[in-house]
Amino acid sequence: MLIEALHINVRFVGEVMSALASEPRTYEQLLAVAREEYDLPWDTTGPVHNRTAWLSVAGMVDLFNGHLHLTDAGRSVLARLVLGRPEPDEADMTKQLTPAVGAIADLIDSLDEAKLRARADGANLYIPGTSANGGSLDALHMLTEAAIPSIKDADFIHFVQANFPKAQTAATARTAREALKALGLIQRTSSTTWSATPGAVAWTESGETLDLARTVHASIAFFGEILGELDGADRLTTGALAERSIQYLPNRQKAVSRSAVNTRLNLLEACGLVSRLSQTVYRTTPLGLAFKDSLPCLSPEDAISRPSTDSYANHDPGSRPDTAQPAVAPGEEIAAELNSAARDSPNHKRLEKAAVAALGYLGLPGEHVGGNGRPDGRVRFGIGAYSPVLAVEAKASAVGRVVDQSLFGLPEHRAQIGAQVTLLIGPGFERRMLREADDDPAIAVIETELLAEIVRRQEHTPLTLGQLAPLVDPSLRATQRRDALLGYWQAQETRSQLEYTLVDILNAEAEDPFEEGGWLDLTSIRRELRTRGYRVGEDEVEEALAFLAWGRIDVVQRSDRGYRCTASVHTAGLRIRALGRQWSTASAHHHQVISGDPR
Missing domain, CATH: 1.10.10.10 (Winged helix-like DNA-binding domain superfamily/Winged helix DNA-binding domain)
Known part of the structure; x- marks a missing residue:
């Protein structure tokens, strides 16, 4: 009766039992079911743990061999439950995709790869008014109509100030005007006047929100492409989308901000192409999927295939730029080797060396040791001979999780090199082993995926040694490390x-x-x-x-x-x-002087 009551009032209780009825599953697999089949916007297995704990106490499920199993009692209760799945949005399912016509159709037809790459980054999109309840659409419509047939610079500024209380300064009004330009809604017709673009005129005449979405997609990068990102297996947050945006911005060296992504999502939501699942999680609607399929879009592979201008900074003057290869950042190479070595269990020394190299890149100098009865490596946390020494123990696993590895000899390894803390590094650890390591006050568990992420981020958002302290703090559990670094x-x-x-x-x-x-x-x-x-x-x-x-x-x-x-x-x-390039030049000069190179 208790489980039936929980099922009636709490989502994904009986549904957990249903998922286990077909086969035993891990917490991660149940999380995937919750997100993919029931549209639950969960980022961690915490909610799954809570529900399965209830079921375990009631005798409905049992945990062994790393998997949850449905018991006979659970099968009996499951037979009495009515399961529920999210019902499709009838309006979206039945609504037909309005085809593009006239100037809008010409605009979409003209989008080849070169034009997709040439779109504006849209990094600073300010739309006055409210984003909720279609307010952004009303604001864009009003401002676009003001530019039909044309409007002078000063008049446009005054129009924005007069109609939007939060845009009272001239600078804010100009920012709104530049946003309309980036969105493809207005264009300069002289040094002092602006006019609505043909696509914008067509939208104001048709009143079709999809015409606005098509015009915006043709003008700014990472707009229609968001629909594809949200249609993936993972429920991406706005922060994750912001990080992913760099893969669609061939003319930009860094991702756009969350606010720029939120502006895009607000427009897509107002057009009925995405729906909001939570404060930071969205999904593509059926209409959005149909709309995405009707658009020429830039894929991540297309976006990153063209090297940036910086890639040619050091190429041979006699070589052809179109044959030059993009420069690969050292951090990217180290991170890739770390993740690859983590699965190469037959060659355990590979991960040992990769882990020491990754820590060295982060500013923890050290060396690979290895060998029976010895630590895999030693690193120093800080600069100077008296900096604390950390022992490195790296464990690879072809299946993604390290199992049956004893922690018994780690104190002896630490004693050999004068270390107080062991950094236990691996792609993941079986629950019992992870709990034992996390509970040990002298062991800091670091998953290789997190270490690789830190190494990759070090080029754009480098952390100081003090900020890296949570990475090696044994008082933190493995699952707490990333959150401790995220704020920095x-x-x-x-x-x-x-x-x-x-x-x-x-x-x-x-x-x-x-x-x-x-x-x-x-x-x-x-x-x-x-x-x-x-x-x-x-x-x-x-x-x-x-x-x-x-x-x-x-x-x-x-x-x-x-x-x-x-x-x-x-x-x-x-x-x-x-500044960064000057430091690189100074570093190269320093090494030339040390090596005696006459160049």
Whole structure:
């Protein structure tokens, strides 16, 4: 009776029993069933553990050999339950995909691979008004109609300010205008006027939201492509989509922000192409699937096949650029070797060396040791002879999880090299072994997938040694490490987005003919940031502005009138990127001097 009551009131209780009726399953397999068959937006096995714990206590399921099994009592109760699956959206299932016609059809037909690659990045899409209940569509429609047949620069700015209370500054109004341009809805017709594009005119005349979606897809990257990403087996969060966006942005060296992804998702939702499952999880609707299939889209393989201009920085001047191979970042190579070696159990030394190399790349210098009765490696956490020493024990497994490995000899291995902590590294560990290692105050369990992720991220969001402390902290369980590091990655991404936005705001102010000198005080800057969705403290804004005004960057000037930009957004990016290249050049010069190379 208790299980029947739970099943009636809580999703995925009887359904767990149904999934186990066909065959025993692991927690991960049950999580996949919950997400794929019942549209539950779960990111971890926690909810599955909770439900199976209830069933286990009631004698309905039993756990052994790493799998959950349905008992005879469970089969008896299951026969009395009425199971439920998500019902299809009848409106979406019956609604026909309206074909593109006229200017919209011409626009879609013209999308070849070159034009798909040439689309705008859409990294700073600000649509005034509300995103909920179709408010973004109303705002776009109103602003587009204002540009039919044409509108002057100043009139457009005043129109935005007059109709949208949160877009009162000229800089915010210009940002909205640039967003409409990026979305393919307006275009310049002279140095002082704008007009709606043919596709935008067709949309305002038809009132068909799919015409808007087609126009936007033809104009910005990673729009229609999101529908394919959300149709995968995994329920991707907005953060995961932001990370995936880099694979669809051939003209950009980093992913777009979550806010840029959210703007895309809000438009797709308003057009009926995606539905929201939770605050950060969406899925493609049946209409969205049909719409995706009707579009020419850029695949991740297409997007990454073209090397960036940086790839040719060191190529032989006599070689042809079209035959040059893209440069592979050292971190990417190390991470790939780490993941590959983790499954190469016959060649155990391969993972031992890969783990030491990965830790060394992160700033933990060390060496491979290996051999019977000895640790696999030793690394130092810090710079200097008196830095703490860590023992490395690497375990590979062809099946993805290490089993039947004794932890008995690890204290002796630590004693041999004067280490207090063992880093137990592997692709995964059987539950009993993982629990034993996690409970040991001298063992830090690190899964190779996480270590590889940290190595990959180190190029774009490098962590300091202090920030890497959770990676080697034995008081943390293996499942807690990534969450402990995530905040540091997000802080860097947020800071770079803030710096970019500050330069963009000050550039926009400099373009305003009514604002002499382009100066903005701190209060106005923070007000402008709020209109763009940034809620940051005064100290954080001042710190970012001080960095941009630093002599090695020098793209922002400060005076008693406030702040103003002395360089474009593009130039600011070049100056910041140049710092890394200058360090690389200095490093190469240093090694030449040490080696006595006359070059």
